[in-house]
Amino acid sequence: xxxxxxxxxxxxxxxxxxxxxxxxxxxxxxxxxxxxxxxxxxxxxxxxxxxxxxxxxxxxxxxxxxxxxxxxxxxxxxxxxxxxxxxxxxxxxxxxxxxxxxxxxxxxxxxxxxxxxxxxxxxxxxxxxxxxxxxxxxxxxxxxxxxxxxxxxxxxxxxxxxxxxxxx
Amino acid sequence: xxxxxxxxxxxxxxxxxxxxxxxxxxxxxxxxxxxxxxxxxxxxxxxxxxxxxxxxxxxxxxxxxxxxxxxxxxxxxxxxxxxxxxxxxxxxxxxxxxxxxxxxxxxxxxxxxxxxxxxxxxxxxxxxxxxxxxxxxxxxxxxxxxxxxxxxxxxxxxxxxxxxxxxxxxxxxxxxxxxxxxxxxxxxxxxxxxxxxxxxxxxxxxxxxxxxxxx
Numbered sequence: 001x002x003x004x005x006x007x008x009x010x011x012x013x014x015x016x017x018x019x020x021x022x023x024x025x026x027x028x029x030x031x032x033x034x035x036x037x038x039x040x041x042x043x044x045x046x047x048x049x050x051x052x053x054x055x056x057x058x059x060x061x062x063x064x065x066x067x068x069x070x071x072x073x074x075x076x077x078x079x080x081x082x083x084x085x086x087x088x089x090x091x092x093x094x095x096x097x098x099x100x101x102x103x104x105x106x107x108x109x110x111x112x113x114x115x116x117x118x119x120x121x122x123x124x125x126x127x128x129x130x131x132x133x134x135x136x137x138x139x140x141x142x143x144x145x146x147x148x149x150x151x152x153x154x155x156x157x158x159x160x161x162x163x164x165x166x167x168x
Numbered sequence: 169x170x171x172x173x174x175x176x177x178x179x180x181x182x183x184x185x186x187x188x189x190x191x192x193x194x195x196x197x198x199x200x201x202x203x204x205x206x207x208x209x210x211x212x213x214x215x216x217x218x219x220x221x222x223x224x225x226x227x228x229x230x231x232x233x234x235x236x237x238x239x240x241x242x243x244x245x246x247x248x249x250x251x252x253x254x255x256x257x258x259x260x261x262x263x264x265x266x267x268x269x270x271x272x273x274x275x276x277x278x279x280x281x282x283x284x285x286x287x288x289x290x291x292x293x294x295x296x297x298x299x300x301x302x303x304x305x306x307x308x309x310x311x312x313x314x315x316x317x318x319x320x321x322x323x324x325x326x327x328x329x330x331x332x333x334x335x336x337x338x339x340x341x342x343x344x345x346x347x348x349x350x351x352x353x354x355x356x357x358x359x360x361x362x363x364x365x366x367x368x369x370x371x372x373x374x375x376x377x378x379x380x381x382x383x
Contacts, residue, residue: 018341031312039311040381044374048366051319052338054312057221058230060237064216068238075242 002026004036014050024053193257201248208248211257212241218340219265225335226269227278228320236272240265255349262340262350266332273324314380315373322372323365330365333358 002010007030013019019027027050031039042050061067193214199207219240224233243264254260272278323331329351336347337358344362348355 018338028312044370044377045366047315047373047377048319048369051316051369054316055320055339057217057339058224058233060216060220060234061230064220064234064238065212067234068212068241071238072242072245 001033002030004030004034004038007031007034007038011046011050014053019053024056028054190253191256193261194253197244197248197251197257198253201251208245211244215258215261216241219261222262222265222335222340223269225323225339226273226331228324232272236268237265239268243268256346258342259346259349262336262342263352266336266350270328270332311381315377318373318376318380319369322369325372326365326368330361330368333361334365334369337362 007027010019010023010027031054193211196207196211200211216237220233220237223236223240224230227233227236240261244261247264323334326334332351333347336342336350337344342350344355344358347362348358351358
C-alpha cells in the first residue's frame with residue numbers, strides 16, 4: 001500500500017506516460033482507502049489524468065479464439081492463393097517444388113492432348129471439325145437456327161427450300 | 169492442431185529475434201500473404217488482448233468488444249492478399265480497429281442503448297472489481313467508481329477524433345507519433361486533440377465532482 005507522497009509521485013509520472021499494472025492497482029487502492037482523503041483533493045484535471053490508469057482492461061473470453069475461427073470458416077473460404085494448396089494437402093511443401101510439379105503436369109497434359117486428342121478409332125484427327133466447318137453456312141442461317149429441332153439431322157436441313165431474301 | 173499452432177507461434181518468435189530490419193509483425197503478415205496461416209495465428213494471438221481492450225474503450229461492453237475485435241481480425245485476414253508494408257503493422261491494425269469501432273458507435277441503435285451511465289449486466293457490462301478493493305472503504309470505492317463512470321460516459325460524447333487520439337495514447341499506450349500515423353495526421357494535431365479531449369472531459373466532470381466525492 002503506497003502512502004500519500006508516493007501517490008503524488010505516481011500522479012506526476014502519469015503525466016509523462018503510462019505506468020505499469022501493479023502501480024495502477026496501487027494507485028487505485030490508495031484513492032479508495034486513503035485516510036487523508038487524497039481522492040477528494042484531486043481536481044477535475046487530475047482525475048482526467050489518472051483515470052485511464054484506474055480503468056482495468058478486460059481479458060478476452062476463453063472461447064474467443066474458437067468463436068473467431070468459427071466466424072472465419074463461415075465468412076470466407078481462404079484468401080486468394082491459399083485454397084488449392086491446402087485442398088491437396090500441399091500447404092507445407094516448398095513453393096519451388098510445387099511450381100516445378102505444376103509445370104511438369106501441364107507439359108504432360110499438353111503432350112497427351114497433342115498426340116491423342118480429337119481422334120477416334122475410325123477417323124483421323126480433326127475429322128469432326130471439318131464436317132462442322134463444311135456445314136457452317138447452314139448453321140448460320142437464322143431460319144434454320146429458329147427451327148432447332150431440325151438441327152439433329154443435317155441432311156434434312158440441307159434439303160430445305162431456300163430462305164426468303166428479306167423477312168421484315 | 170494445437171501443437172501445430174504452438175509451433176507456429178514459436179517459429180514467429182524465433183524469427184522476430186533474428187530479424188531487425190523489418191517490423192516483425194509486418195514480416196508475419198507477408199508470410200501469411202504467401203500462404204503461411206501459422207503466421208496469421210501468431211499475429212492473432214499476439215494482438216487479441218490489445219484489440220479487445222481497444223474496442224472495449226469504445227463500447228464498454230465486453231461481448232460487443234469481442235465481436236468487434238473478431239471483425240477486425242476478419243478484415244485483416246481478408247486484406248492479406250493486398251497487403252503491402254507501408255507502415256508498422258500495429259498502425260495498420262489500429263486503423264482497421266478504429267474504423268470498425270467508429271462504425272459501431274455511430275449506429276443509431278448503439279447510441280440509443282448507451283445513454284445511461286450505469287453498467288448494464290444484461291448487456292454484458294460489469295463494473296470491474298479489483299483485488300485491492302476488498303480492503304478499501306466502500307464509500308470511497310463508490311466515489312472512485314462514480315468518477316470513472318462519469319468520465320467514461322463523457323469520453324463517449326466528445327468528438328470522434330479527440331476520443332480516438334485519447335484512447336490510443338492513454339489506453340493503448342501509443343506514442344504521439346504512432347497515433348498520428350494511425351489517424352493520418354501530424355503529431356502536433358494529435359497533441360492538440362488529446363489536450364482538447366482532456367479539457368472536454370474535465371469540463372464535464374468539474375460541476376459533478378463535489379457531489380460525487382461528498383454525496
